[in-house]
Structure formats: structure tokens, C-alpha cells
Amino acid sequence: MQFTTRPTLQGTFGMVSTTHWLASQSAMAVLEDGGNAFDAAVAGAFVLHVVEPHLNGPAGEVPILLAPAGGAVRVLCGQGVAPAGAAPAHYRRLGLDLVPGTGPLAAAVPGAFDAWLLLLRDHGTKSLDDVLAYAIGYAEHGHPPVENVGAAVESVRRLFETEWTSSAQVYLPDGRAPRPGTLLRNPALAATWKRLLAETAGAGGREARIDAAREVWRTGFIAEALLRQSRRPTLDTSGERHTGTLTAADLAGWSATYETPVTYDWNGWTVCKAGPWSQGPVLLQQLALLPPRLPAPGSADYVHLLIENCKLAMADREAWYGDAAEVPLADLLSDAYNAGRRALVGERASYALRPGSPGGRAPRLPAHAHAHAPAGAAAGFDPMGAGEPT
Template identity: 50%
Template sequence: MSTWDVPAKPTLRGHFGMVASTHWLATASAQSVLERGGNAFDAAVAGAFVLHVAEPHLNGPGGDMVALISPANGGPTVVGGQGPAPAGATVEHMRVEGLDAVPGAGALAAAVPGSVVALFGLLRDHGTWELPDVLQYAIDYADAGVPAAPSLCSALETVTELFTRSWPTSRATWLPSGRPPEPGDRVVNPVYARTLERLARAGSAGGSREERITRAIEEWQGGFVARAIDEFVRMPHEHSDGIEHAGVIRESDLRAFQPSYERAVNLRFRDITVHKADIWSSGPVLLQTLAILSHFPDDDVDPATARGIHTITEAMKLAFADREAYYGWRGSVPIERLLDPDYIASRARIIGPEASMEWRPGAPDGGEPYVPPLRTDVDPHAVGVGEPTVRASGETRGDTCHLAVVDRHGNFVSATPSGGWLQSSPTIPELGFCLGTRLQMMWLDPTAPSALRPGERPRTTLSPTLISRDGVTIEAVGTPGGDQQDQWQLPYLLRRYIQGNAMQDAIDAPTFHTTHLPSSFWPRQWTPGGLVLEDRLPAEVVNELRDRGHRITLSGAWSLGRLSAVARDAATNELFAAANPRGRQGYATGR
């Protein structure tokens, strides 16, 4: 028996409600909402705002969110909380600023904040609770403080010099004693608590419940929040290129944004259907990879064997090449064409026994695929200021969050909030948070499918998942991890739905990812043939992968993957939950 065959904790089972997330405080808060009569949507919104407070280095109110929801009386739907590029964010403006890429840190890289408006809208349209009651959990933690996790302390250690030298408002908010906190120290953010209280007051008086929450949205988009953002970003400040730039986001950009409810795209794989956001996200990478793997027997896609890891990795390389060629607002090829059986079969046929070092996008429409700059000359230590990238060593420099909820009625939420990390750009002193840097995912080449253009969404890496069987949603899963999100979900799904593993076992098993793609994050490095493995994998597996030509990097034994998941047996109404043990922050609960 392998060491990962005995999980540290079991898959949870119950019938009332289940929550799993990347931080125990968010999990506990969401479960509290369920226990007090709220539904999955009330619980998810409460938990998401707690994540802003508990993991401020991984997400924030100035960032974005993608969620997949499945009401008990409906099918999977995408909640698009990914804001677009502001009106002033043009290729021409970036060139005038002397940039050849959107910076990895600083307000010039900020998309319109989409997370808060999307969460408020989700509560209004599908929840049952009043806004002040939902926000009270986050307000309490922002005032009383949360214990600093080691990852938060590490992130603040990384940016202490920057905050001290160039970002005084961030220093005042996050380094009040002049030094980073120690693990376990209490971290408070009373300014953000007052921001939430003002929004709660705006959403608490007069009219129907829906009208009250709409007024809070209007206060965010056209009231004190929008005004503070507009005024603050006009002041130049240091960006990741070491130069001072002013931001271009304005109050009018916040007023113009509307989060969306969109159809999910899906793929049938074996006896399940996998649901993702469309090609304005990275989600269809998972669908394309599963479609390619459907051409191989089960033994060839076992993520515990060298043959399986090789096949999975090579399929992922092909899907990511198509992502760069076709995903984005300018994508000329719809996902249906990229999932066409004949096209997928042609992609599967080019997977050989050796690791490919080539960049191999397909041509489903017969045209010339877009090929991005493939930079291999980037300093491996030159990462964005705490952006959610994973180094070749497996070291995580920041990340994202995830929250999954299922209630006794069969309502599901799989939400991935991100962006607005405390290290993204200077803290806005009147609000207690900063803006995100999602525009770094857009190219300054106007011919790219994900080129920078005002009013268009960047191609986000946020990639939550819903699973259904016979038209009934049965599971919600997701993970932080930037470009690794779909890569880490894939072995989990194979273990769950081919090998029949329990949820916690599938999460605990050692995982891997390829770096054979240009990173979505500044400075956009490509590592041909790169394959990062948790070193719990047996030596014979690692050696065979090397023999096949993969450029192996061994990461820590419990370093890759941040999955959280909830599930429901449609026949018995039994509920399940599991969460990632890596980093000792993720937690699942329920009854």
C-alpha cells in the first residue's frame, strides 16, 4: 500500500449541507449560514467575503471571480465576475508608457473589479439572506483579526522592501509594526470593515430585498468606492518594471461593468459531463484534454504511473497550445469546433512515446494559429510581485482561493475568487484594499486572441468546475493555482471517475503539472518540456518520465494542488466534502 492510499482524514458524509474551501474560517462561516437556514448561495457569498479577509494575499475585493452555480431547479450556469479592461487601457497607452507587456504589479494592470458586484448579484438573484447578515462574518474577522498563516507571512516578507520603499499606504495597512507578522499573529483590517459596513447600510433600508442589494451594488459602482479608486490610482506609483506609472481605471469604468450569467460549455467524459466557463477563461483546456484522453484506454491515463502521467501531460500541452492560439475575446474558433470529434482525434494521434519539446497548436479551421512570444530567456526568479504563479521548483508565490458549497436542496456553488492580492498594487487607504492585475494576461500584440482592448475581458485562469450525470449536478470542485488549476483538477477527475477513488483520497494523491506553456502571468515564461512532480511519486515513475524526455523538477512531497470539493448522490441525497491538506489551511465541514 502506498503512503497516499491512507488519507489523513476521511471524505465527509452527511445530508444537511457541505462546505469545502481553501481556508477554515471561510468554510466555518459558510457552514454557519447553512445551519441558520441560508441556502448554498447565501453561504457561498458569506464565505467568499471571509476569504477576502482571511487570505488577503490570495484574493481581495478589488479582484475578480468566476463561479459555476447549479440551482436545484436548473442546470449549470457561469457567473462571470471577471471585469474587463478599463477604457484607458489600450495597447497605445502601454507603449507610450514604455512597456512591452502589461506589468505584473501596479494599478496600470487593473481590470475593473468584478468580484464584489458578482457576489452581491448572486446573493440578490439566488440567495435568501439580507446583505448585512451575510457581510457580518467578514466584518467581524476584519475587526477582530485573523491568525496569520505562514503563506501570508511569507508573502509580506517578500514585499516588505517594496512597501517600505514605494507603497506607503500598503506599509501602513499590512506592516503596522514595521515588520511582517509571524505565523499565528493576529492581522486586522478595520478600514475594510468600515467599507463593508457602509455597503451593508446602503443595502439595508427601504424597498424589496432585491432593491436593497441593488442599492449596495450602486454604492460600489458609483458611490464612495468608485470615487476612492478613481482618485487614488491617478497618483503614479512603482510597478513591476521598476518604473512609476499612474493607473487608468476610472469611476465610469466601474459604473459600466455588469457581471453576467452565461451558459456553461460542457463535455461528456465516460459517464459524466464536465461543465466549464467558455473560452474567455482557461476552462475549456480541461474539456479539450479530457476529450483527447478519451482516445486512450484507462491504463494509459492512470495518474499514478509514468505512462499515465506522460499521456496526460502531452494532452495538456496540446490543449494549452490551442488556448494560446484561440482562447480570448478575439477567438475566431468556437469551443464547439475545438471539441469536434475529428479534430480531437487528430490531436490524440500526434501523442507519441517521447516528450514533445515543440509548440504544437492545431488548425481546426484550416487557418494559421496565433503563436505567442515563447520566451525561454526569462530569469526564473523574475516573477510578479506575489502573483499566483508556481515556480519550476514548485514553490508557490501567492495563489488564489476556492469555495465549494452544496445544500440539502441540491443547490451547488463552485467559486474561484482571486485578484486584488495585497501585493498587487498600493492599498487604497480609504477602502482597505487594492486593485488586481488581471490585465497582465492580455497581450500587447493586437492580433492575439487575448489582446488588450478596452471593454474586453482578459482571458482569466480562474477555472471552477461542476460535474453532472444524467442531467443532474453531482459535484463541485476547483483549486487555486494560476495555469495549474485545470492541470491539478484533471488527475483528480481521472482518479474519481475512472478509478473510483473517494474524494479525499483523490485530493491527497501526489500530483503534477507541466510548464510547457507561456505563463499567463508576467513575465510570461515558457519552459519547454517542463514537468513538475511531487516527490512522493516512486523513483521508478520519475526515472521513466526522464527517460521519455521530460525535463523533471521535483517539488515538495505535499506542495502541488489546492483542491476543495463537495458532492451529492442524487439517488440517496447523501452529501460529501473533502479539502486539500497541503499548506494546512484548506478545510471541509458539514453534516
């Protein structure tokens, strides 16, 4: 007999699951107030931007899978594109052969905010004030931070104190990183959302108000702030200071879009994922690699099979996913291709990166796929550029 402290959760009204209890609680409050699942998702997402700032934010990106009642599954792409000026030639002129891992040169067009608002406009029922109220409250009045927030801030303390000083004002207000038992506030974010609501208050109905907010993000005071930050020379992992390539035209010209999901039928289910821009189809290929009969769940053979399949699918991701050319998904998910790939799984773990040749194409791996840490290098990632893998 097996015992667990995690019981099966069931409900007759609605359920919410997020990575932070305050976001789940906020989203559930929206449902209890008569909102639908899309309203709840948007409210919860904006709370996550406050309580898990080390993991996501409104200037990040988001892939959204949605299934409206009685409608087809759709993908909402909240992955912003690279700025028009972020061409290889630009980085080479700067003496760089890789895009720095931090700093404005690494920034794409922000996508999350527009995607969440597009979801709210097209599928939600609540007003912009309603869904932002929870995030504004926690940002303005504070919330108890989880330990990982403090650990993440400590890892970039020197960067915050010397380069991203406005971040230091929020996350190192007294020279100490956020810690459990205290309240973490983000008054700048609360003020931003309050100003957004004030500037769009006269826009008209619910949908017009949401579109007005999207326009403020792209061309208004928020866009201006994003551009000021991009134009400020900032130290990055190259060890030098650079400005970004983001322009007003980049911000104004992009918006989130709807797409058809990539699907794979497995064991009586149709599994849906966002496109290869999200790396989601890697999971579908792992399903395609499974043999008709699986070893006993939890056994050593079962774990070995799943891990080796994951390695093969990830190797194909490294060789074939990108936006410079069409990704051969039909071949990558085909039965014939995966039967051949499945035969590569032996009794021992493989240490090789082994991409395949879908449709007879020759795989091409980026240089970073062969990166290694030099002997004696310190463990971990240094945002100031020291000890980067070569």
C-alpha cells in the same frame, strides 16, 4: 491495503469546502442558520477576502458555476473587462510593449464584488448584513494568518513600504509581516463594509438593498477610492511610475452577467465550465484528448498521457483564447480535431509548444509564449521590475 488520514466525508445536512477553515466554518454557520448554498458561498467568499488576501479580494475577479435545484447549470461571469482606455496604442505611447505585471496599468474593472452580490440577490435568501457579518468580524477583530500570507507580504515588502503604503499599514503594522501565532486585522476593510451597510440601510427590501450596495461599489465612495488609487502614479514592473486607465465610466458601465456554460460529454457525465475568458475549456479539451482506453491510473504511462495532453491543450489556449476574436471552441472540442492532436503524444515528453490549427486556421502565438529567463537571472518574480523575463 492503502491507509489515508483523509477519510471520505459524508453528511445528511450540508457540506462546505473552501481553501481556509474560517471561510468553511462561516459558510457552514450560514447553512445552520437556515441559509441556502448561495448564501453560504457568498459569506465564505467574503471571509476568504480577509483571511487569504494574498490570493483574492473583492476587487479581483470570479467565475461562478451554479446549479439551482431543478434548474439549468449557469455561469455567472465576474471577470471585469479591460478599461476603455487600455488600448494597445496607449501602452505604446508610454513606451511599453507589454502591460506591466503590477500596478494600475494592469488593472481590469473589478468584478468579484458585483458577481457575489448578484448571486446573493438572485439565488440567496439572507440579507447583506447576514453574509458580511463574518468577514467584518474577522477583519475587525483579527484572525490567525497562515504562513503563506506572511511569505507573500515579504515578497512585496519593498513595494508596500515605498509605493503601496496603505497596504503596508495593514500588512506591516509593526514592520513585520503577518505570522502564525499573532492576530492579523484589517480595520480599513471592516470599516468599508460597515459604511456600505450604513449607506444602504434605507434602500428598502433585501434585493433593493443588495442593488444599492452594487451601485455604491460602482459609483459611490468605493468607486471614488478605486479611482484615486488608479490615478496615483505607482511604480510597476516596467521600472517606471504610471497611472492607470480606469475611469468612472468604466466602473459605472460594467456588471456581472449570466452565461450558458461550455460543456463536453465524457464517460457518461456532462462537464460544464465557464467560457474561454476563464480558460476553463482547457480542461474540457484535455478530456477530449483522452483515448477510449486509459493506462492504469497512477502508472507512469497514465501520468505521461495526462501531462502531454495538458501541454497540447495549454498550447491551444495560448494560440486561440482571447477576446479580440471569436474563440473556435466547437473545433477545439471536436472529435476529429482531438483525434489528430492525440496522435502527437509519443513515448517521450515534448519540450515544444505545439498549438493546432482548428478548422484550418493558422495558429498565432503571443511573444510571451517564447519568453525565457536570461542566464544567471535570479529566480522568482520581482514586483519592482528587476530581473523580468525577456
